[in-house]
Amino acid sequence: MFILNSFSFKIDKRIKESLDRMGFYEPTEVQGLAIPEILSGRDVVIKSMTGSGKTAAFLIPAIQRALGSKFFNTVLIVLPTRELALQTYSVALNISRNFFRTTVVYGGSSMEKQIHDLRDSKIIIGTPGRIIDLINRDLLNLEHVCMFILDEADMMLDMGFIDDIYKIIENLPEKRQNVLASATMPERLDDMIKNLMNDPELIAVSNGYTPKTIVHDYTIIPEHKKFSALLSYIDENRDMKRIIFVRTKHGAVVLSEILNKCGFKNVTLHGDMRQRSREISIKRFRNYRSGIMIATNVAARGIDIPDVDEIINFDAPIDDIKSYSHRAGRSGRFGRPGHALTIFTEKQKNMINEIEMKNNVKMDHKIIKINDVYYNIDYRDIINNIQ
Template sequence: MNSGDKSNKKFPDFREIGIIPALLKILDANSITRPTPIQHQAIGMVLEGKDMIGIAQTGTGKTFAFGLPMLQQLAAGKKRGLIILPTRELAYQVEDALKPYANALGIKTAVFVGGASMQLQRQMIKQNPRILIATPGRLNDHLQKRTVSLKEVEILVLDEADRMLDMGFKPQINKILEHVPRERQTLLFSATMAQEIVQLATAQMRMPLRIEVAPTGTTAEKVEQELIIVRQQNKLTLLKSLLKEHSGQVLVFSRTKHGARKVTRALNEDKFHAAEIHSNKSLVQRRKSLEGFKKGTYRILVATDIASRGIDVTNIALVINYDLPDDPIDYIHRIGRTGRAEREGLAISFATPTQARNIRDIERLIRAPIPRRQHESLTPVSMENGPDTSQRHRRSSGRRPAQRSSGSRKPRRDSSRNSRPKKSLGKRKFKRK
């Protein structure tokens, strides 16, 4: 079964798709009355115990699509659920979203990620949590030390599976799956249906149903996109000009940790109130920056791609790609951070004159041109026809671009460990100061 996006239909409320009163009460208290497209399609299937593949971008409501029916099944007698995700930020984000509902049912949750105390996590295991939320690296640590058992897992969720495979965690995932009972329900969520995802589903799932709320490569409907051609040395000046023009919270993406530090320092020198989040920051520092951004202590958050996966803030007004991503799919993930919860958003990307190929790759993926814009603070710049020097920059940066082949690859360092983790868009009006 392959269900398409039925986003134009008015969906029934959560009661009509089988959610129990205890969970409905909390949904109502949070003014959440109707499911998103993926929640509408997935919840019934999950409650029926079916294996499922969900193809959806970030910001579509995936967490409740698997989390609410998982909680409901555990309340009905299933023993334990396991949620595996690529980064520690995302793990905490999922726990924060599900915890009020779990508490209402008397179900304990536990997060196992790197950067946190192994001893504390061992104590959490003794409290018999019914839902384990973990990143591949730290969960493997516990399995190797035999401090956790997965024998009672009856519902397994692989969230952002494509990202985990891109980050090189296939061996860790396979090792985890060896410890999970074969007789289980498996739910896999991914932004793309790459060949590796197909292979994983074929090997580990039982006749999975597939739902897709947006075709692979589509971008958020409510996000206006703009592209500004700018020389590298003028990017910081342009960024500051844009921040003065636009109100609201802003998420800025840098390709490297060094770049994120440099941009954050420069913004704070000019009193812009910025925080940074990247894999050189400790778990405590990253959570503090993210919480400060959510609460409005910081108006601007500067992030790298690997560190940004747990950022789920509904009121981000503007996303700025200070650097274009190495992998075009990251462009979709980045701009999907704005335009959430029926709000309109704006995404502005900076490209240097030598990045014509990078732009073509992104536009080919999203199947639409990105409108060009000239900013008044800049001297007009044209694209160059010479070689794309961004490739040379990548090689010298020490970071390998994401690969999508099905062959073996060297894992990136796990951000979960104690280390550094078709729809064409028309022009939409965006309110400026």
């Protein structure tokens, strides 16, 4: 059974059975610290990096709270992106099973179905825009919300959702429990915490990068040899599940075409894709035993696929250095071994130390031997033929 360290408090037997069935026998550090505080009813701020298990840290008490309430719309969980909302919804369904209805609401999907499901849901998970839209249409009543959870709060600020969050808060009952979770705690969050929360307990797990099971490597490759080096490297072991990060949508399309030409199974994920296309890509990648997802930073936070063996930064995250930890954290989930390889060009190698310091990691130098087969490919011809 799921044992929460030495804490003695009650969780419904059905939740424990679900966790046992999911293989969660021991809590992560953040779960062991946060769950009892949230169950006690007090406001809680969780600072914990990606991959630490913070989603379950607030979902377990949220499901317990919903089970004990006679009202619908008992718990409201707000996240910044559709991918994050869908991922949290998936975890919630796995834990709560058939105890009650949980509904996820987000833009780009059928509002009619979401409206239908809202009628008898106890937990609502959604993005700010769709939640506000439903409120404005008088289709979402929040008068019985007793627990409000704001996840990825730092990302909310970065994406400009601060006004939307306050608009949602205006529609919540004054008497409620608040939980705020964030990978980082920038000073800009201070005002939100003061306005939103009542004497919150701070749960801070690790100041730096959390997963200790990830090996970090880097290589330095001339710009014109990057494709050849990447293909040579991934060809050494095709039986791996990888996410390759690129900087732009165009870069994702180009790399996908090159991988297709060379016989590497892959899907893409970037911000310009329609929601249906995103969902298909994620589903296909989940079902891969081995294969590649090519992604922009849209996937660095919010895609929780536990069996990713390795991430490769084809484009080093030099414009957003702290995003390195979010990218790397797609591998090594929940204590599994993982690997992160970053490709730097000669002009970028002065950024290596800064990335290490700001993400609290140590990267080792790896030499990649370029295979002649991939060195002699005319990549320009492939790129020029992309429509």
